[in-house]
Amino acid sequence: MSLLEKQPNSSSEFEVDSNHNLQQDAHLDSKIRTLRFLDAGRAAATLLALLMGLAVLGTTGHALQAYNTSRFDASSGGAAWLSMWPNNSAFDVKPTVALVVGAALVVLANIIALTSHHRFVRAKLSVAHTPLTFSAPFVGLVAAIVAIILFYVANRSATADTLLSWSCRWRHLTTASPAPQFASLCKASHAGVDLAILLIPVEFIAFVLAGVELKLQRYTAAYTNARKTPSPMLS
Structure with a gap:
């Protein structure tokens, strides 16, 4: 009779463990x-x-190239229209240069981010996602x-005029x-x-998405490793 009494208890414990494992699997699948x-x-x-970074680089780079080409041609002489650009003391090209440099950094950072995405998107959950996917968009944000x-x-x-203010002032010319x-x-x-x-x-x-993804991936990796580790109660 004692053996028959223990069997239902063992069966119920197995069902509890199975339900607990199913709940854990559902939690992991959700993550x-x-x-x-x-x-x-x-x-x-x-x-x-x-x-968008490529578009900024293309538009501002085109404007800067047009100015530099005509300015360098002015030093060779022979064209009356070249005097339409103001002299160096009354003209500041640094705003356009800042946009070009910033756009170049944005393009580089996002290329790195996309490369890391392609590289780690199929990685195992036990391996934490590289911080590169977090640092690359941060660099792009700061650069912008x-x-x-x-x-x-x-x-x-x-x-001092800028390339934007000067060209827009004479846009009808x-x-x-x-x-x-x-x-x-x-x-x-x-x-x-x-x-x-x-x-x-x-x-x-x-x-923000990279930060949340990195945090969740580390949690999922730790959770998966914890499930693989045998419990001291079962050893």
Whole structure:
């Protein structure tokens, strides 16, 4: 009778353990689904930031190249229209340079972030996600913010014109090639600034998603390793 009495207890303990394991599996599956969702969202935000960074680099780089080409041609002489650019003391090109450098850093950081995403997206959960996926969007965010700050600080000068202010002031002036087309330079400069401003929230979203993903991945890895470790009660 004593053996028959123990059998129901053993069966009930087994059922409790099985239900507990199923609950643990459901918890782990939920974390994995959330991790995949965060990873996909971060990749999308990173790709968007990369495309926007390339657009900023292309527009501002085009405007800066047009100015440098005509300015260097001015030193060789022989073209009357070259005097349409102000002299160095009344012209500040640093705001545009700041946007170009900032956009280049954003592009580089997001390329690294996308490379790390492709590299670790299928990694085992027991291996923590590289901090590179967190640091890369942080660098891109800082680069975008610093570029905009430097642009507006330099653009507030009351004594010197910038490439944006000068080209937009003379945007209605029609010039013959190869003279600079101020209307296109004005549009390119404005587009670069607007895209750089919009780039900040995109980089912030990628940065936040990367941080949450990194934290959740470390938790999931620790949780998985804890489940693989035998319990002292069972040994």
